[in-house]
Amino acid sequence: MRDGEGVAFVAARYVKNVGALPHWCHGNTTTVLTARTRAAVKQAPLAKAPTVRTMAPRSHATAVCRVEVQQARGGTQGWYYLRDGRWVAVNSVLAKHATAACH
Numbered sequence: 001m002r003d004g005e006g007v008a009f010v011a012a013r014y015v016k017n018v019g020a021l022p023h024w025c026h027g028n029t030t031t032v033l034t035a036r037t038r039a040a041v042k043q044a045p046l047a048k049a050p051t052v053r054t055m056a057p058r059s060h061a062t063a064v065c066r067v068e069v070q071q072a073r074g075g076t077q078g079w080y081y082l083r084d085g086r087w088v089a090v091n092s093v094l095a096k097h098a099t100a101a102c103h
Contacts, residue, residue: 045079
C-alpha cells in the first residue's frame with residue numbers, strides 16, 4: 001500500500017489474503033542472540049506492539065532473520081524474527097553472526 005511518500009502499512013484485520021504467504025527466509029541463516037539486558041519480546045516488529053515475554057540478561061534465543069522497520073518519526077528500527085514467531089529489537093541483543101533479511 002502506498003501513501004504518496006513511500007510504503008505504508010495497514011493492520012491485517014482490514015485486509016484479506018489473496019494467496020499463500022511468502023517464505024520469510026531462505027537457507028540456513030539462523031543465529032543465536034544473547035540479551036544485553038532485559039529484552040522485550042514483542043508480538044510484532046513495532047515498539048508499541050504488545051510484549052509477550054522478556055528475555056533475562058545473558059539469556060539466549062534463536063533468530064531466523066532480520067528486518068528494518070520505518071519509524072513514525074523517521075529513521076529505522078531493526079528487529080530479529082525469532083524461531084517462535086515473535087520479535088526482539090536489534091539494539092537489545094547481541095547476535096553471534098549475521099542473518100538474512102526477512103522478506
